[in-house]
Structure formats: C-alpha cells, structure tokens
Amino acid sequence: MELISQISFGLFNGAVWGSVLALLSSGLNVVFGLMGTVNVAHGSFYMIGAFTSLVVFKGLGTFWPSLAISPLVVGLLAVLVGAIIRPVRGKTLVAVMITFGAMLTLQGSALIIWGSRPRRLPLPFMESFSVFGSGYSYYRLLVAAISGLVLLSLWFLLRRSSLGVLLRATRADSQLSQSIGIPVQKVNLIGFGLGGSLAGLSGSLMAPLVSLTPDMGLRIFATVFLIVILGGLGRIWRAALVAFVFAATRSLTTAFLDPTKGLILTFSIAILAILFESGTGE
Amino acid sequence: MRWSSRALKWKVIAFSVLSAYLAVLPIFAGRFQLVLFTEILIWGTYALSFDLVFGYAGLLSFGQSIFFGIGGYSILYGLKLGFGPALSLTFVFLVACIAGLVIGAAIVRAKGSRFFLITLVGSILFYILATDNSWLTGGTDGMVVPGKFLGLERYYYLVLGITLVLVGLVWLLVNSPIGLGLKLIRDNRERARLLGYSVKKFRILAFSIGAGIAGLAGGLYGYTTGFVSAGFFHWTKSADAVVWTVLGGTGTVVGPFLGAALLTFVKNTVSALTGKFYTATIGLLLIATITLFPDGITGILQRLLEKIRGSADE
Numbered sequence: 001m002e003l004i005s006q007i008s009f010g011l012f013n014g015a016v017w018g019s020v021l022a023l024l025s026s027g028l029n030v031v032f033g034l035m036g037t038v039n040v041a042h043g044s045f046y047m048i049g050a051f052t053s054l055v056v057f058k059g060l061g062t063f064w065p066s067l068a069i070s071p072l073v074v075g076l077l078a079v080l081v082g083a084i085i086r087p088v089r090g091k092t093l094v095a096v097m098i099t100f101g102a103m104l105t106l107q108g109s110a111l112i113i114w115g116s117r118p119r120r121l122p123l124p125f126m127e128s129f130s131v132f133g134s135g136y137s138y139y140r141l142l143v144a145a146i147s148g149l150v151l152l153s154l155w156f157l158l159r160r161s162s163l164g165v166l167l168r169a170t171r172a173d174s175q176l177s178q179s180i181g182i183p184v185q186k187v188n189l190i191g192f193g194l195g196g197s198l199a200g201l202s203g204s205l206m207a208p209l210v211s212l213t214p215d216m217g218l219r220i221f222a223t224v225f226l227i228v229i230l231g232g233l234g235r236i237w238r239a240a241l242v243a244f245v246f247a248a249t250r251s252l253t254t255a256f257l258d259p260t261k262g263l264i265l266t267f268s269i270a271i272l273a274i275l276f277e278s279g280t281g282e
Numbered sequence: 283m284r285w286s287s288r289a290l291k292w293k294v295i296a297f298s299v300l301s302a303y304l305a306v307l308p309i310f311a312g313r314f315q316l317v318l319f320t321e322i323l324i325w326g327t328y329a330l331s332f333d334l335v336f337g338y339a340g341l342l343s344f345g346q347s348i349f350f351g352i353g354g355y356s357i358l359y360g361l362k363l364g365f366g367p368a369l370s371l372t373f374v375f376l377v378a379c380i381a382g383l384v385i386g387a388a389i390v391r392a393k394g395s396r397f398f399l400i401t402l403v404g405s406i407l408f409y410i411l412a413t414d415n416s417w418l419t420g421g422t423d424g425m426v427v428p429g430k431f432l433g434l435e436r437y438y439y440l441v442l443g444i445t446l447v448l449v450g451l452v453w454l455l456v457n458s459p460i461g462l463g464l465k466l467i468r469d470n471r472e473r474a475r476l477l478g479y480s481v482k483k484f485r486i487l488a489f490s491i492g493a494g495i496a497g498l499a500g501g502l503y504g505y506t507t508g509f510v511s512a513g514f515f516h517w518t519k520s521a522d523a524v525v526w527t528v529l530g531g532t533g534t535v536v537g538p539f540l541g542a543a544l545l546t547f548v549k550n551t552v553s554a555l556t557g558k559f560y561t562a563t564i565g566l567l568l569i570a571t572i573t574l575f576p577d578g579i580t581g582i583l584q585r586l587l588e589k590i591r592g593s594a595d596e
Binding site: 037038040084087088092093094096097098100101102103104105106107108109111112115218219222225260261263264267268270271274275 | 340342388389391392394395396398399400402403404406407410411414517521524528558559560561562563564565566567568569572573576
C-alpha cells in the first residue's frame, strides 16, 4: 500500500510538473524556431512570472489576477529583449550573449527588489483529495489543466490561425517571407513575446508550489533546455512529450535520490544530450 | 605595411611605459592600491583566458570558472603536499591545461550556441559538485591555503611578473601561424577546413591553453588571498570573464585587462556596486556594450587614435 501510494503520488506530481515543463519548453522552442537563437533569459522570464504573482498577491490580496498579469508583463519584457536582439539576428553568438545579459539583468533586478531570501506564496485554495491515502491539493490539478489548455490553444494558434501561418512561414524561410510582404520583424517580436508570456504563465502557475528566489530560473533553465534538446530543438510537440516522460521519471526517482544528486544527474545528462544531438539549425 | 609597423611601434612603446609604471608602483602606492592592482592583474589574466578562447578561437566558453576553481584547489593541494610556491604554480598550470585538454576534446565538436550551453550547464554543475563535496573543497566556507603571509609587495611582483610573461606569450601565440589559423577558423570554418587546417585540433589547443591561463589566475588568487572556496567555481565568475572581455574589446590582448581594470576599480570604489546591484549592472553593461560599442574600449580608443592621426597628417 505504501508503495502504491508513493507511485501514484509520483505519477500525479509528474503529470503536473510535466505540463508546466512542457509549457516552458514550448516557449523556448517558439523563440528558437523563429530566431535561431537559444534564449538564455528564458529561465529568468519564468522567475519574473513567479515574482509578479507575489506582487499581485501582496497588492490585491488574491492570486488569481496574476495568471493574466504575469504573461502580459513577461511578454512585454520579452518583446523588449527581442527588439534589442533584432539588429544582430544571424550572428548567433552575439544574440546569445545579449540574452545572457538580459538574464543577468533580470536576475540582478530581482535580487535588488526582493532579496535572496526565499519567498513563499500560500496555495490559492487548500482543498485536497485523497490518493491512496496521501492528500493531494486540487490546485495542482488546476495547474495541469490550465497548462494543458494553453498547450492546446498554442497548437491551434500555430496550426489553425493566420498568425500561426505567418509565424511558421517566417520560421521556415525568413528572407522569402520578407519578399512576399510578411512583416518579418513584427512577426519575430510577436514570437518572442509569445515565448516570454508562456514562461511568465509557467512561473505564475508554479509560484504557490515552489519557493521563490532570484536564481530559481537558472536552475530550471538547465532542465528545460535538456528537455528541448532531447525532443529536438525547435520541435515543439516532441519536446512537450519528453517533458512529461522526464517529469514522471524524475518525480518517481526523487523518493530514492537526494535532490542534489538528482540535480547533478540531470545536469550531466543535459551536457551529454547537447553534445550528442545533431538536430537542425545552429 | 608601413602603417602596421608604425602601429606596432606605438603598441610596444605603450606596453613598455605601462610595464615600467606597474613595476615602480609599489614605491608610491598605498596598501589599498597595491591590493587593488594585484586583483586587477589577476582578473585581467583570467579575462584574457576567455578572450583567447572566444575572441581568437571563436568558442563562446562559459566554463572559465571551472578552470579558475581547479586552479584554486590545485595550488591549495600543491602547497599542502609540500611543494614550494613555484612548483605548485607550475603544477596549477599543468593540471588546468590537462583538464582543459580533456574537457575540450570532449566538447569542441559542439558548435555555436550549443558550445555555450554545454559550458554554461557545466559551470553550474561544477559549482554544485564543489559545494556538495565539502570533504574535498571545504564547501562555500572554503579552506585556508597553507604558508605564511609574505607581504603585499611580494605578491604584487609575483602576479605582475607572471601576468607580463603570459601577456607576452599570448601575444606571440595569436600572432604566430597558429594564431592566424585560429582566426581563420573563427571567421570561416569551411575555408579553414578546405585549406587543410584541423579545426578540432586548433580549437582543443586554444581551449586547453585558455584553461591553463584561467587556472593560473585561480591559483594566483588563492595564493595571494590565502583562501580557496567553492565560490571559485561559481558561474558568476564565468560571467565576469565574459563581461570584462566584451567591455574591454574582444579579440585583443589588452582589452580583457582594460575591462577587468575598469570594472574592478569601479566595484572597489563605488560601494553600491559591490553588493546586490552588481549582477544587474554588469548585465545592463554587457547588453549596452554589445549593441552600442561592439569593439569595446579598445575599439573606441583605436577610433580616437585614428582621428588624431588623420588630423595630424593633414
């Protein structure tokens, strides 16, 4: 009974955590597909999203509006970073360094504003249900549901809307797109904003479940990047799938592995994965 | 050709004047300035290691802190094992070089931003490993380097001597056929390969020498401050190397020193910058330099010089 409880708990956690990771990795992939650049600041966007929730909670006394405000705030930040990168598009290393500068700036600003002491947000509602004897909060289920819905909407946006056509055309061949009159620059900025708001939403959703520190984004970035690499850079749906498998494996093994060792393992696999994947693009 | 030899002459004169100034500095400098200059020289050397790897070999390495840390612990254990300082520093350079050779051989096949990401994740990994294995590293509390305090001036001259030798060697290297090969690979990998250059071997070589220099900087820092901790491996140290080099001027020997000197000086005099404002400041500075002055301080200086020379010729 103990084992069944532990395993089902692990699978539940894996599904919730996996859906958030899928959301994060899709954001990273959208930007990579468009700009050909890995956005190193993606983890910091997640962190800013989480802290925006904290601010909203402190200011308004309720958590819920932040699910709309965080994506908006972070989306605008991402558009700003995208605008700075625009002139150096094509020079991958220079663009990477700029997103790295953005990461330092965002993380440093968070340190100035909120300090390095871990912050916590209370759960928006306390009700929980029982899974083989262990309590499981409804909020986690809600996180998975919202992430799933947003992922589905993203699929519709990219596959079925006219904006999706523009995004995919620009991504496939930006010069050709430009020559047939697609406002490539604008589409790129929209894509960057979209990627950022996905990270902002993820951060906001996770805010009541984790402790908030300025460097929370850097740690998660390595994980998300590992997932994106394993799924194939730029391949949104495969990465989402990998996110679930990864999270399920991770939460099933955390019971048997201490967190630091787990982190070391994740990072080592990430390095090997980047080294041996030979995907498309730079 | 005439212009370039004249430029070379100016460079040699400027370098000699600066070296002479640094050599007599302890006569009139106070304790604070002596410590500051020692620190600047070490950080400049450390940034130079990044510049060699990125500015000349085109590898955007975020892993210099790995070798800085390895250098720091090599001097600690070298001295603990009873080797003298000179032997220990040689040991530091060799250990870091070999570490660079092994890591470099494994990862130089990764291109562009992938190389950056491997080294980024790697530097975080090394930091976690260093804090996690405190029996070896002393964790974030650190360990005291054995040996008694020999006086600030001695440390200063030791660091200055090693720095000048390294600067000279790096300058010779980047202007040698090997350096030209590196620059060719950086600018056009395909052409270099078609001309028969082994891209991989050149890059491993540059990465390994860069690792050795970063290690030596870490060793000198540990030796002169008498203290080594897991913080030597912290990824912000890697960020420092990137920012100093970009600010000073990428792909120049003097640039990393200018960048390191400026930021270390500002950091030590503007007390607001030492604390929590530091990360945000260097982030903004990095973005601003890349977008507004991609050639850094040396680029600005060079343009100024050309302007002066142009008006003098008229």
